[in-house]
Amino acid sequence: MLDQSQAQRIFDKVKKFSSVGEVEVIFSSTNYSLTRFANNMIHQNVSELNEVASIRVAFDGKTARATTNRFDDxxxxxxxxxxxxxxxxxxxxxDHLPMAKAEEGKPAAGKDGGAYPSRSFEQTAAITPADRADAVGKIVDVAKKNKLVTAGIYSSSDSAEAIINSNGLSAFHRQTSAEVSITMLAGDSSGWQKANxxxxxxxxxxxxxxxxxxxARDSRSPLELVPGKYTVILEPAAVLDLVGFMFWDFGGMAVxxxxxxxxNRIGTKLFGENITIIDDVRHPLQSNAPFDGEGVARTRVNLVDKGVVQNLVYARxxxxKIRTSEYAGKVGEIRVTGHGFPLPNEMGEAPANIVFITQGNEQTVDQMIASTERGVLITRLWYIREVNPYEKMLTGMTRDGTFLVEGGKVKQGIRNFRFNQSIIDTLNNVEAMGKAxxxxxxxxxxxxxxAMKVGGFNFTEVTKF
Amino acid sequence: MKNIADWAFNTATQRGATYADARIVDDRQRSLATKNGKVGHAGSGESLGVGIRVLVNDAWGFAASDDLSRESVDATAAKAVEIAKASAKVKEEGIRLAPEPAVKVEWATPCKIDPFSTSIEQNLDLLTKIDHELLAVKGVTLAESNMHLGRYEQWFYSTEGSDIHQTRTITGAGFGAYSFQGTEIQKRSFPNSFGGQYQTKGYELIDELKLVENARRIGEQAVALHKAEQCPQGNMDLILDSSQLGLQIHESIGHPIELDRVLGMEANFAGTSFLTLEKLRTLKYGSDIVNVVADATEAHGPGLGTFAYDDEGVAAQCTPIITNGQFTGYISSRETAHTIGETRSNGTMRAEGWNRIPLIRMTNISILPGTKPLTFDQLIAGTDNGIFMQTNRSWSIDDKRYNFQFGCEAAWEIKGGKMGRMFKNPSYSGITTEFWNSMDAICSRDQWTLWGTPNCGKGQPMQTMGTGHGAAPARFKGVKVGTAYKGN
Structure with missing residues (x-):
């Protein structure tokens, strides 16, 4: 695993080889393993060691990047x-700017200068193929006990990333990660869970x-319901996949x-009063490095406050550019937030660490079910694509555990629906929320x-299972 | 390179491997994009490494490294064996590989102009010219162009004696024009959405695409969409252009015929398939004029699924998938061929790079053109009442590949055999087999294009693969149109 001093030595070499003004190198070093299972057995099992240096040069208002995993001279x-x-x-x-200075890589005092939680754990880095196989064996045991067939993954990784430039900026981050995703299959139904x-x-x-x-057991013999508007209870994974499509639009470059x-909507009340969203890399449940693709320190940004779109994120x-554009004064606070992608790029920036802030009165999914006369409980959504970019209307399917709720109880599994639903409408019709x-x-x-309970969710078709 | 494989095989077999293969890959790419006439993305990349796949106790292990020193290769092979031994702990049945003769082969993509012999200045000049043409249209608010050049060189060796050296050259380019007015963002792309057209060809493809020549027309269409009427809702006859039909094939034929999906190996992520094994040679997949092949051979054309040998050393083949409407074949691997009673894989195992295992992937999944001469104009002239849709904008299908919904960038009404007014926000939906059984006309060979889909995702960890889809404009009867906006 590449460490900071090795990265610095390679950077020094790169700088020596370059004949131009500014040089930046982004390093990534990965030791990644994944054990995959299906039909109650491990069928794919892989491991990868890879180190990459992505070199950017800049001079006279011009910049370009070349990437290699060959670190010899x-x-x-x-x-x-x-x-x-x-x-x-x-x-x-x-519009080209000089590379970021060393001080831009350091978090400012105050709310962004707080402790950055450790995201590197020795126990995770030390996981072996045998450890993953043991865990998969236990998952298979659950499947067999329930007369089901299981498929999924267990992965673990140890990675490092660094960015060093010729203006003295140097940032390094090391992180481990483990992930498990499990599908249980019955003859005509399925269930799913995932965590990392x-x-x-x-x-x-x-x-x-x-x-x-x-x-999977409880959704057997699924009923076919008529498509239409339903109250839905979206489990957190379903909320994530749906709302995830809007955050690319929260970058200054997108505007x-x-x-x-x-x-034309920043500063307006676009969502319901109960929707508040921030971007915060330091949140204890978040992951990722505390710096962006130029090495600039990531800062906390209030994106939406009580339904009102407040701010965007910005690369340098x-x-x-936006300060001198027609948008200045119309887009909230304009400041470098530390959300830029590696340069050069045409997309600019995007939020990376979304956190929904709930304001009390959180309900469990069971409480949401208990308060629902007729609705649909959704475990997971699938193959979501954008149908109308300005109304943020998306289409997609339910998958792996979709249930009819009636009289405050989960009644039975139903065939999967196709939805065509606007995110704006969704976040205006949130009747209850769980703990984030x-x-x-x-x-x-x-x-x-x-998790969210949402009224008037628009299902347009039903599939055959 | 052979010595690297020999090191790996010595270590692997000494530690108990009964089979091993090694792929050493040198991947080189140039990627350029412009936005509003300025350079957006400009970069190059190279990646070299080895992936070692082993069978131990009839279970798979795979390890990959970017370090090709002897010490590292030995360690990587040892790790692959350790992983395979762990796999064997959770095993229902052992892996059985269909036999395959060992071969020694050299092959490279036929290529008139080596794309890396062209200058970056020349590449950027073309993209900038396209942007300027687009921006010359009043109402175009964003112009984007892109070009991708790639050379993928692979050395494949197996303990069975295969020694296959292949070099695939890939060229692709395209552009998009956006127009934002009021409360609507409209877009037109050329020659296809999501990056344009990609083929295993040299730079000659870029000249053939006539990008600059089409830019102004496409920009004007993007703006015109604002004044177009909303696509109607209802059941009607639908004509698809060949690029949209290519994506329809990809999603509703290409994925469901992947035998690993059928067997449940992708159930957690990409999903399964409605094409359960008993449907082989019994399902009426489409109407009598639907004929689809999976063809990786050079004779099929320069598709993104064209090669000489797949990534487990099986020769490229042409497999009939749908024959006169009847479902006749899956795409398979050495491990899965026996499940459909075959003694040989049909050669579709492909890996994204040296650090990924090969998976069953689409090669060139193409619908064959009509046997009788039929131009696009004749197809329109023969349609009394319908709608023509062009260029994909959104695509979605369930995890068994039954229910789909596609959105296109633009549509035109067809009345009395003539193209009429333009419609915005067109969409259509259906059930796979019902849709293909409703096809009643397809244009002939002169209207057929082998499209490249460069971004097909599958597997865990995710692998992106290029696939090819030959298609000609075709007509479908009584399709549900406009459903995306139902209730909204």
Whole structure:
């Protein structure tokens, strides 16, 4: 695993090989393993060691990047020459900024200067193939006990990332991660659970397997309901996958490019009073490095407060550009927030550490069910795509545990629905929320979100299972 | 490179492996994008490493490393064995590989102009010109163009004696025009959405695409969509352009025929398939004129699924998937072939890179063109009342691949055999087999294009793969149109 001093030595070499003004290197070093199971057996089992240096050069308003995993002198020289060659032929860009300075990589005092939680755990880094196989064996035992078939993964990783530039900025982050995802299959039904954490001790594979098995058992012989508008209870993973589609629009560049649904809507009450969302890399349930693709320290940003869209996130050049644009004064506070992607890129920035803030009166999913006369309980959503970018209307399917709720009780499993539903409408119709938890899905990056009870959710079709 | 494989095989077999293969991959890429006439993304990349796959106690292990020193290769092979031994602890039945003869082969993508021989200046000049054409249209609020050039060189060795050296060259480019007005964002793309057209070809593809020549027309269409009427809702005859039909094939034929999905191996992530084993040669998948093949051979064309040998050393083949509407074949691997009574894999195992295992992936899954001459104009002229949709905007299908919904960028009414007014926000939906059984016309070979889908995701850890889909414009009867906006 690459450490900070090795990264510095390689950077010094790269700098020596470069003939231009500014140089930046982003390092990533990964030791990743994943054990995959299906049909109650391990069928794929993989491990990877890879270290990558991504070299950016900048001069005369031009910049380009070359990436290599060859750290010998020839490999590094070739990458430097490639980046320089791509940069040289460009027209100078008046918006181009010098690379970030050392002080921009340090968190400011106050709310962003607080302790950054450790996200590297020795026990997680030390997980062996045999450890993962043991955990999978226990998941399979749960499946067999319930006369089900299981499929899923157990992964563990240890990774490091660093960014060093010729302006003296140097940032390093090391993190471990473990993830378990479990599907339980019956003849005509299924159940699913997924969790991840920097600390594998927080995962409870057997407990998750029991919940997934319970969902598969209870959704047998699914009923076909007529599509239409229903009250839904979305478990956190379903909330995550749905709302995840809107955060790309919370970047300043998306507004400048007029591809954001927030164009002409910042400062307006777009969602319900009960919706407050922040971006906070220091939240204890979050993950990721405390710096962005330019090495700038990530800061906390209030994105939505009581339904009102307050602020966007900004990379350095986007903040500079929007200050002199027609949007200045219309987009809330403009400041460099530490959310930029590695340069050069055309997307600018995006939030990375979403946290929903609930304001008391949290309900458990069971309480939401108990207060629902007729509705649909949704475990997970699948294959979500954007249908209308400005109304943020999405389509997708329910999957792996969809139930009819009647008279305050889960009545039985139902065939999966297709939805066509606006996120704006969804977040205007949240009737109840649970405690925000770290949720993990397949359509969006992990977030801290609550379960939600939502009225008038629009199902347009039903499938055959 | 062979010595690297020999080190790996010595270590693996000494530690108990009964089979091993090694893939050494040198992957080189150039990726450029412009936005509003300025450079958006400009980068190159190279990645070199080895992936070692072993069978121990009839269970799989795989380990990969970017370090090709002897010490590292030995350690990686030992790790693969350790992993396989762990796999064997949770085993219901052992892995059985269909036999495959050992071969020694050299192959490379036919390529007229090596894309890496072109200058970056030349590449960026083209993209900037496209952007300027788009921005010359009043109402275009964002212009984006992109180009991707790749060379993927692989050395495959197995303990059975195979020695296969392949070099695949990939070229792709396209552009998009956005128009934001009032409360609506509209977009048009060319020649296809999500990056354009990709093929296993040299830079000659870029000239063939005529990107600059089409930019202004596409920009004008993006703006015109604001004045177009909303797509109607109801059942009607639907004509799809070949790129949208390519994606329809990908989602509702290509994925369900993957035998690993059918057997439950992807149940946790990509999903399973409605095509359970008893449906082979018994299911009427489509109407009599639906003929689909999985064809990885060079003869099929320069698709993203074209190669000489797959990533477990099986020769490229052409497999009939749907024959005169009847379901006739899955895509398989050495491990899964026996489950459908076959003695040989049909050669579809592909890995994203040196650090990923091969999985069953689509090769070129193509619908064959109509046998009688039929141009696009004749197809429209033969349609009394319907709708024509072009260029995908959104795509979604359930995890067994039954219920789908697609949105397109633009549509046009067809009345009395003529194209009429434009519609915005078109969409259609259906059930896979009902949809394919409703196909009543498909254009002939001269209208057929082999499209490239560069971004197909599958597997855990996720792998992105390029797939090919040949298609010609086709007509479907009584399709549900406009359902995306039902209730909204």
């Amino acid at each position: 020839d490999g590094l020289k070739r990458a430097v020459q490639s980046a320089e060659g791509i940069a040289k032929v460009q027209e100078p860009d008046a 954490s920097s600390d594998a001790r927080n995962l409870e594979p057997v407990h998750l397997a029991e919940i997934a098995a319970h969902k 400048l490019d007029q591809r954001s649904f927030l164009n 050049s986007t903040a500079a 938890v770290r949720a993990s899905g397949e359509e969006a990056f992990d977030m801290v979100v609550p």
